[in-house]
Amino acid sequence: MASSWKAPLVICGVNINAIREPAQLHQLLQQCEDFDDKNKIFARLMDIMPGGPDAPPPPPKPAANENGQNPAGKSKAGNSKRDGFELDIAPQGQGTKEVMLFWVQCRLRDYKTVKVENFSTSWSDGIAFCALIHHFFPDAFDFSKLDPRNRRYNFDLAFRTADERAGIFPLLEPDDMVAMEKPDWKSVFAYIQSIYSVLK
Numbered sequence: 001m002a003s004s005w006k007a008p009l010v011i012c013g014v015n016i017n018a019i020r021e022p023a024q025l026h027q028l029l030q031q032c033e034d035f036d037d038k039n040k041i042f043a044r045l046m047d048i049m050p051g052g053p054d055a056p057p058p059p060p061k062p063a064a065n066e067n068g069q070n071p072a073g074k075s076k077a078g079n080s081k082r083d084g085f086e087l088d089i090a091p092q093g094q095g096t097k098e099v100m101l102f103w104v105q106c107r108l109r110d111y112k113t114v115k116v117e118n119f120s121t122s123w124s125d126g127i128a129f130c131a132l133i134h135h136f137f138p139d140a141f142d143f144s145k146l147d148p149r150n151r152r153y154n155f156d157l158a159f160r161t162a163d164e165r166a167g168i169f170p171l172l173e174p175d176d177m178v179a180m181e182k183p184d185w186k187s188v189f190a191y192i193q194s195i196y197s198v199l200k
Contacts, residue, residue, distance in 0.1 A: 009044075011037045016044045026098060039106060045099055100192060103200075104128075107135045111143070119185040119192065126154025126177065132192075133158050136199050137165045152178050166198050 006017040012032050019025055025045045032038050097119065108114050111131040116122040123129060125148040134143045140161045146154055155174035162168040171191045177183060 009040065011040060016041055019044065029098075029102065038102070042099065042102055042106070097189065100189065100196065103196060104132060104192060107132060111135075119189045120183050123183055123188050124177075124181060125149075125151050126158060129158035130154050132195065133161050133165075137161060140165060162195060166195075168194055168198050 008015045009017045012028055014028060016025065016028065022045060025041055028041050029038060029045075032041060101116065101119070104116050108116060108128070108131050111134075114128055114131045116128050127146060127148050130141075130143060130146055134140065141157060146157075148154070152174050155172070155177045159170040159172060159174065163170050171194060172187060
């Protein structure tokens with residue numbers, strides 16, 4: 001049986017290979033300013049997240065009673081802590097979104113006109129989809145000639161290229177995306193996950 005031991009990797013004064021809590025790594029991502037270090041933290045986060053980025057969200061937390069106490073006796077007002085980290089800063093479901101968003105932002109860092117802050121409105125003109133696919137297949141099309149106003153063309157170009165070049169099934173339809181000013185974040189998130197699973 002292969003050993004799971006990993007050599008120490010110290011970032012921001014912490015050995016990230018010794019961390020087992022995703023919330024601690026999320027905290028480090030917020031504190032760290034060096035891009036290369038952030039990538040290393042992200043890679044470690046991918047290692048320890050149960051099921052990886054495709055993991056389903058956790059079951060709902062037990063409801064609090066009249067006194068603000070949950071069945072375990074903890075106040076809903078406070079966050080529990082371990083080793084100085086806030087454990088409630090990134091619940092599993094929300095943490096998965098944050099990790100995937102960071103992955104996208106890393107790939108689009110050279111696309112100065114593209115700003116991705118969420119999985120809804122940031123994707124509404126199709127340019128972010130094109131940028132993400134162009135990052136992996138820069139010879140597929142001329143990104144500099146794309147116009148955010150040509151939404152249908154942008155969606156079709158991105159989805160078609162991902163399908164033809166990487167075999168990524170187009171979970172989203174250009175017509176549906178054009179009809180929505182605010183795309184459904186769950187649909188966009190699912191498609192980005194499918195891109196990640198193939199091109200990571």
